[in-house]
Amino acid sequence: MIESSGQRGAVVLMTRVRFARNIVKHPFPGWAKESQRREILAECLPAVAKLPQMKKGFSLETDTLSDLEKQILHERHLISRELMAVKGGSGIVISRDQSFVVMINEEDHLRIQVLRGGFNFRRVWNTINAIDSSLEEDLDYAYMPKLGYLTACPTNVGTAMRASAMMHLPALVVANQMERVVRAVNQLGIAVRGLFGEGSDASGSIFQISNQTTLGESEEEIIKRLTSVLNTIIEQEINAREKILETEPNRIFDKIGRAYGILQNGHLISSGESMNLLSLVRLGVDFQVFPEEIRPAVDRLIIDCQPGHIQYRAGKSIDSEERDSFRSTLLRSEFEKVAKPSFSIGDAQ
Amino acid sequence: MIESSGQRGAVVLMTRVRFARNIVKHPFPGWAKESQRREILAECLPAVAKLPQMKKGFSLETDTLSDLEKQILHERHLISRELMAVKGGSGIVISRDQSFVVMINEEDHLRIQVLRGGFNFRRVWNTINAIDSSLEEDLDYAYMPKLGYLTACPTNVGTAMRASAMMHLPALVVANQMERVVRAVNQLGIAVRGLFGEGSDASGSIFQISNQTTLGESEEEIIKRLTSVLNTIIEQEINAREKILETEPNRIFDKIGRAYGILQNGHLISSGESMNLLSLVRLGVDFQVFPEEIRPAVDRLIIDCQPGHIQYRAGKSIDSEERDSFRSTLLRSEFEKVAKPSFSIGDAQ
Numbered sequence: 001m002i003e004s005s006g007q008r009g010a011v012v013l014m015t016r017v018r019f020a021r022n023i024v025k026h027p028f029p030g031w032a033k034e035s036q037r038r039e040i041l042a043e044c045l046p047a048v049a050k051l052p053q054m055k056k057g058f059s060l061e062t063d064t065l066s067d068l069e070k071q072i073l074h075e076r077h078l079i080s081r082e083l084m085a086v087k088g089g090s091g092i093v094i095s096r097d098q099s100f101v102v103m104i105n106e107e108d109h110l111r112i113q114v115l116r117g118g119f120n121f122r123r124v125w126n127t128i129n130a131i132d133s134s135l136e137e138d139l140d141y142a143y144m145p146k147l148g149y150l151t152a153c154p155t156n157v158g159t160a161m162r163a164s165a166m167m168h169l170p171a172l173v174v175a176n177q178m179e180r181v182v183r184a185v186n187q188l189g190i191a192v193r194g195l196f197g198e199g200s201d202a203s204g205s206i207f208q209i210s211n212q213t214t215l216g217e218s219e220e221e222i223i224k225r226l227t228s229v230l231n232t233i234i235e236q237e238i239n240a241r242e243k244i245l246e247t248e249p250n251r252i253f254d255k256i257g258r259a260y261g262i263l264q265n266g267h268l269i270s271s272g273e274s275m276n277l278l279s280l281v282r283l284g285v286d287f288q289v290f291p292e293e294i295r296p297a298v299d300r301l302i303i304d305c306q307p308g309h310i311q312y313r314a315g316k317s318i319d320s321e322e323r324d325s326f327r328s329t330l331l332r333s334e335f336e337k338v339a340k341p342s343f344s345i346g347d348a349q
Numbered sequence: 350m351i352e353s354s355g356q357r358g359a360v361v362l363m364t365r366v367r368f369a370r371n372i373v374k375h376p377f378p379g380w381a382k383e384s385q386r387r388e389i390l391a392e393c394l395p396a397v398a399k400l401p402q403m404k405k406g407f408s409l410e411t412d413t414l415s416d417l418e419k420q421i422l423h424e425r426h427l428i429s430r431e432l433m434a435v436k437g438g439s440g441i442v443i444s445r446d447q448s449f450v451v452m453i454n455e456e457d458h459l460r461i462q463v464l465r466g467g468f469n470f471r472r473v474w475n476t477i478n479a480i481d482s483s484l485e486e487d488l489d490y491a492y493m494p495k496l497g498y499l500t501a502c503p504t505n506v507g508t509a510m511r512a513s514a515m516m517h518l519p520a521l522v523v524a525n526q527m528e529r530v531v532r533a534v535n536q537l538g539i540a541v542r543g544l545f546g547e548g549s550d551a552s553g554s555i556f557q558i559s560n561q562t563t564l565g566e567s568e569e570e571i572i573k574r575l576t577s578v579l580n581t582i583i584e585q586e587i588n589a590r591e592k593i594l595e596t597e598p599n600r601i602f603d604k605i606g607r608a609y610g611i612l613q614n615g616h617l618i619s620s621g622e623s624m625n626l627l628s629l630v631r632l633g634v635d636f637q638v639f640p641e642e643i644r645p646a647v648d649r650l651i652i653d654c655q656p657g658h659i660q661y662r663a664g665k666s667i668d669s670e671e672r673d674s675f676r677s678t679l680l681r682s683e684f685e686k687v688a689k690p691s692f693s694i695g696d697a698q
Contacts, residue, residue: 250674254616261610265689267603325599340614 010286011234012119013166013206013299016077017128017223020151020160021110021135022142028152029086029105037089037105044110047138048093048102053131055096062090068317071308077115082106100131107152108160110135117299119230121163121223148215159219164210165230170283171240172233173205174252181233189213190229204275204302209233241286253343256284263335268321269328274305277331289341301334359635360583361468362515362555362648365426366477366572369500369509370459370484371491377501378435378454386438386454393459396487397442397451402480404445411439417666420657426464431455449480456501457509459484466648468579470512470572497564508568513559514579519632520589521582522554523601530585538562539578553624553651558582590635602692605633612684617670618677623654626680638690650683 022028026040041061049059062070062083073079079092083106090105103111112135114128142150149160156162172178182192193208209230211222244252259280262269269277282298284290303309310323310330318326371377375389390410398408411419411432422428428441432455439454452460461484463477491499498509505511521527531541542557558579560571593601608629611618618626631647633639652658659672659679667675 250616250670254618254677257614257616258611261612261614262607263610265606265610267599267606267692269603321599328603343616 015120016115017124017163018113020108020156024140034088044104057095059093075306075308158215170205175240203272204279263331266328268324364469365464366512367462369457369505373489383437393453406444408442424655424657507564519554524589552621553628605629612680615677617673
């Protein structure tokens, strides 16, 4: 049975809020010497690591990580490209369940981030707020009543908060409506980016939607406005799905069917293509042509098919073509067990 | 097990020889009035129809066929586009097994054609020769000892014979070597065309290779020369297959696997795409990654997926998108029973 409207929740893959914080009497990381960054790290790392939310988590200096390990953390949306590039005196603390992470000496002294699957701003915001308050007991935040939190980049001053949702919008992409959506959303002070933030492409029809401004509004107001925009986008995605199912079901069944066929039988699948194929299978799950039980595996593969994860799994550094081969072997074995999609409406036969 | 050299025969899909013949005291069809064409038809049709090879065959005037029926005969390589266009006074006689066909009042009074699966010039030539001799007993052929058979177009004068082979050259296509092959072959007076002759494209990596000249050589010499060129092309195709299997097996396994996956799961497959997908599956049969038993079905589908055949099967005239849907339904049901390809060498895993 094809079902498009019952899956509103599935459109939002992940909700994320991050706070930028700096502590007084230290230069911003970009202006600090390595010795100064080490002082900041020595002050912040223990304060973060001892938080109850970080129990049994990981706490380390970025320098101790290999390039591959950094890439894997980046592919899991835990650390930024910027942190990967910092030489000396930066650190990272990650909770055991990887839902809470603090980067130290990235662009700001502290970048606190909470992320959670699904559409869940209230819960994410409550968690990060509690963490922020606990940290404030130990660390002296740079804060001015008139401006709010001070940050290295003026675009973050104020709430220093970026709230974002990762959205899966395949029908809007297929219907060529994303450009219109992006334009409308931008006018409301909301940014739309690809999967890995600014400048990245929207492989897999996955987009990050986030607030652009941090001044002149409270955190609650920002989240309320963003939530309302997200709800509108969900509505439009659902409408686009219904319209495709109604007017040209074969076009979307063809895309979903081919994606499944290629995942089951390909021998060279790139990272970008795997995202697009998995994205279409995920849409198939939303349409109930694949069983709901495969959704977690599909969402996991969207992460596991990234280049760093593939190399980690291969146990060695391998070139792009070897990765494509290794990735397709993984995908074939995962999809071998998945039954054929069953499209029951609109099919010509 | 992957096997590339044991399948030389499979490279040639079909062998064909056609003779152009005209009878004395009648203008060529292009210069004849309809009443004159009717006279020619009245003389030729019974002579052809009574041949023992035509027992239980079909004999009719082209006008009595619907456009769809003409298209189907064309898709089976039995009649030409030219014959489809003639208004009044043309005819066609087809043997029961469709291996022997005579067009009356196409470009010449008679176009006699024998076609047979595989690489079989000797047998095809013996058959057409016997038929031609029988016909000559009844019909007075326009023939001059110095020039040979006279034909409407000077390029056919002499033997008035065109011998051709339909070749499946997927590895030469994948390896981008077809252009080089065509150039070399042209210099030997041999033409390379797409599936449906002059100006048609080479969907499915299928090419027609035929003699370009009809003067200055006997039929036997032409066939000998053509056979030698075909053997060289087969050699090059086999070499290209071996090279791909040796140097980049995953590239070709990827193409074959995807083709199978799309045939099993697509919902909108065009005629051209179906040819390319089936061509790759056929290569898979040559490589023994699919069982030999499916070869006849694949070869049949290469014909059955043409637009005319699809409409005939649908029982009505349907537009291009409906055909693509109908075709993919046919392909899904045919490939449902075909087991996954088993690639056992060169695979990364």
